[in-house]
Amino acid sequence: LDWQSAGEFSDILYEKAEGIAKLTINRPRVRNAFRPETVQQLCQAFSDAREDPAIGVIILTGAGPLAFCSGGDQKVRGNGGYVGGDGVPRLNVLDFQRMIRTCPKPVIAMVAGYAIGGGHVLHMLCDLTIAADNARFGQTGPRVGSFDGGWGASYMARLIGQKRAREMWFLCRQYDAQQALQMGLVNTVVPLEELEIETVKWCKEILANSPIAIRCLKAALNADCDGQAGIQELAGNATLLYYMTEEGKEGKNAFLEKRHPDFSKFPRLP
Numbered sequence: 001l002d003w004q005s006a007g008e009f010s011d012i013l014y015e016k017a018e019g020i021a022k023l024t025i026n027r028p029r030v031r032n033a034f035r036p037e038t039v040q041q042l043c044q045a046f047s048d049a050r051e052d053p054a055i056g057v058i059i060l061t062g063a064g065p066l067a068f069c070s071g072g073d074q075k076v077r078g079n080g081g082y083v084g085g086d087g088v089p090r091l092n093v094l095d096f097q098r099m100i101r102t103c104p105k106p107v108i109a110m111v112a113g114y115a116i117g118g119g120h121v122l123h124m125l126c127d128l129t130i131a132a133d134n135a136r137f138g139q140t141g142p143r144v145g146s147f148d149g150g151w152g153a154s155y156m157a158r159l160i161g162q163k164r165a166r167e168m169w170f171l172c173r174q175y176d177a178q179q180a181l182q183m184g185l186v187n188t189v190v191p192l193e194e195l196e197i198e199t200v201k202w203c204k205e206i207l208a209n210s211p212i213a214i215r216c217l218k219a220a221l222n223a224d225c226d227g228q229a230g231i232q233e234l235a236g237n238a239t240l241l242y243y244m245t246e247e248g249k250e251g252k253n254a255f256l257e258k259r260h261p262d263f264s265k266f267p268r269l270p
């Protein structure tokens with residue numbers, strides 16, 4: 001694809017092409033570990049991709065063949081979070097997790113090399129994961145003095161089962177791409193040199209399908225795990241669709257025309 005830059009950032013690359021937005025964590029010297037600024041920039045670009053009606057699918061990836069993301073940058077970890085240039089400790093990757101989860105557009109993790117720690121959680125939260133054959137997956141929290149007890153634990157168990165999730169967190173082992181495929185952590189494994197070609201192919205297949213059907217399905221699949229927040233997301237789609245009906249418009253029009261609404265012409269379906 002002919003990727004066009006969609007914004008200049010210090011820690012990420014942000015590009016668009018043919019209905020696809022691509023966010024690349026660009027800190028390969030530290031295996032694409034994120035610091036607060038990295039996450040702020042990811043949130044900014046992601047928000048742009050969500051708002052852009054020309055974009056239908058978002059790819060999240062890491063620069064270079066060695067890593068997707070190695071989680072929080074341990075060199076800037078302070079008391080109470082990761083410390084950015086402003087001196088304030090943050091765990092703002094949790095905000096980015098929620099953005100991925102609630103985005104009505106599919107988000108695809110394109111993983112070459114390590115997806116480790118908080119980077120592993122990010123790939124899990126993406127709707128699909130396309131892995132290169134050199135990909136390696138794992139959690140490190142209990143080894144480095146951290147953990148993610150949110151989606152990082154509970155959604156992992158939904159993906160790979162309780163026994164495997166406990167194994168992954170308690171032992172902090174690494175798993176190769178084929179093991180990840182067998183566990184249901186990733187959708188497919190391809191040779192490294194075909195990673196982007198294959199990911200774009202999946203994006204284009206999604207783009208050919210109905211955007212409203214896809215956004216409702218994403219919300220429905222989330223709702224099964226996400227409690228009241230999941231129901232809110234699913235119900236928001238019902239409101240969106242209702243606004244598109246003549247029945248919904250009658251209520252608004254009556255208010256604006258200062259008259260009583262006439263819903264009598266709309267059927268009470270069984």
Ligand code: 2NE
Pocket residue numbers: 029030031033070071072073074075091093114116117118119140141144146147148
């Ligand atoms: C990723 C991994 C397995 C790669 O190993 P390898 O052998 O390929 O590379 P190496 O030599 O370990 O790393 C290369 C450079 O990247 C830095 C390293 O320190 C090294 O730099 P120098 O020391 O040579 O200057 N680097 C790698 N990962 C980093 C990181 N996360 N922060 C800062 N620098 C990093 C191996 O590097 C590894 O295991 N990395 C650590 C993974 C990790 O523990 N991540 C944090 C988990 S906790 C978390 O992410 C989190 C959470 O649990 C809850 C909320 C938010 C975040």
